[in-house]
Amino acid sequence: MGEQQLSEKPASESKVSAEALIDTGIKGVQLFKVTDAVRCAPAIYEPAIIAIVSGTKEAILDGQRFSYGSDQYMCCTMSMPVEAGTPLASPEQPLLGVYISLDTKVMTELVIELASTTSVMKQPKHSDQSPSLSLATWDDSFTDALLRLLQLLANPTQMKILGDNRLREFYYAVLEGQAGQSVKRAFGMGNEIARSIEYLSAHLGKSVTIDELASQVGMSRAVFHRKFKQATTMSPIQFVKSMRLNNAAMRIASGENVSTAALAMGYVSSSQFSRDFKRLYGQSPKQWAQTK
Known part of the structure; x- marks a missing residue:
């Protein structure tokens, strides 16, 4: 149509x-x-x-x-x-x-x-x-x-x-x-998960805990975890990691240095960043940069 x-x-x-x-x-x-x-x-x-x-x-x-x-x-x-x-x-x-x-x-x-x-x-x-x-x-x-x-x-x-x-x-x-x-659901009165994601997106480079996200919308950790997964299909921890790694991958693809991209997304350990990156994308950050 x-x-x-x-x-x-x-x-x-x-x-x-x-x-x-x-x-x-x-x-x-x-x-x-x-x-x-x-x-x-x-x-x-x-x-x-x-x-x-x-x-x-x-x-x-x-x-x-x-x-x-x-x-x-x-x-x-x-x-x-x-x-x-x-x-x-x-x-x-x-x-x-x-x-x-x-x-x-x-x-x-x-x-x-x-x-x-x-x-x-x-x-x-x-x-x-x-x-x-x-x-x-x-x-x-x-x-x-x-x-x-x-x-x-x-x-x-x-x-x-x-x-x-x-x-x-x-x-x-x-x-x-x-x-x-x-x-x-996302823009109405019950938009707690959307608001927590908006808060997370504004603080990707900082150390944001699940308890902090839950408190932002007035939920217990358990209730927040359940509702978050219902809304996004991912656990809060998985979501935070994916958001950071996707942003880092986009930065690297645009030519940014791997260490700079990792640091901008809150990673203080380059080895941890490389492990998480390879686990998600099947390539190390350096291999990823070479294919872009």
């Missing part, structure tokens, strides 16, 4: 180049085009919607592989350590898509406003997918809202005047869609 309806809008595609994410002028909305096959590699997903117009994208979270194209969109509600890639992209069949950040303030306002206008609160439906990372099927409301948002790119005046409202309309379509329950 996504490719069929959006591919008719060349004005938006003309703004896309092969230089990865391209700002559109609407806050948090970026376009991307990938023409090279890229194997899955460490990355950090921030709260966002990733909608593919053409091609296929992949992400791996704690061993679970997500592969999606123009029939589904990716919804990430919290900062997550993943492996991401575009293994099928090519110059003949490029990956084209839209990356839309989820603004915490606006999303929280919408979730609370939506809850206040609903007389009976619906309980979240059970899902085999992680509430933090899930795939949702394009529906008519999502497609229409995304199309109306992208139509603004052809008119700078309309973009400036209507951009915020169209983005809010798009957020609402996500809330009402298949990923809605996950988004409501």
Whole structure:
């Protein structure tokens, strides 16, 4: 559905180049085009919607592989350590898509406003997918809202005047869609795990304990551990380690010295960093740097 309806809008595609994410002028909305096959590699997903117009994208979270194209969109509600890639992209069949950040303030306002206008609160439906990372099927409301948002790119005046409202309309379509329950849990009143991850992300280079994370959201260690794993599929310790190692791997891939990257992520022992890195990625940090 996504490719069929959006591919008719060349004005938006003309703004896309092969230089990865391209700002559109609407806050948090970026376009991307990938023409090279890229194997899955460490990355950090921030709260966002990733909608593919053409091609296929992949992400791996704690061993679970997500592969999606123009029939589904990716919804990430919290900062997550993943492996991401575009293994099928090519110059003949490029990956084209839209990356839309989820603004915490606006999303929280919408979730609370939506809850206040609903007389009976619906309980979240059970899902085999992680509430933090899930795939949702394009529906008519999502497609229409995304199309109306992208139509603004052809008119700078309309973009400036209507951009915020169209983005809010798009957020609402996500809330009402298949990923809605996950988004409501992350941005609603019971968003303790999302808040703990936000705190962790701001203190990755420091010594943050699980007890400290639990106390930040007013939970006991045991309750925090259980709820954290329900939300992310990982234990808090595993999550912290993955976030640090993924960030370090990204720094090394961009040319940063291995020791500097390790120190920036809170590792005081280079040997411990190398052991953890090799255990997760199957390569030593130096081998990883040589392959990038």
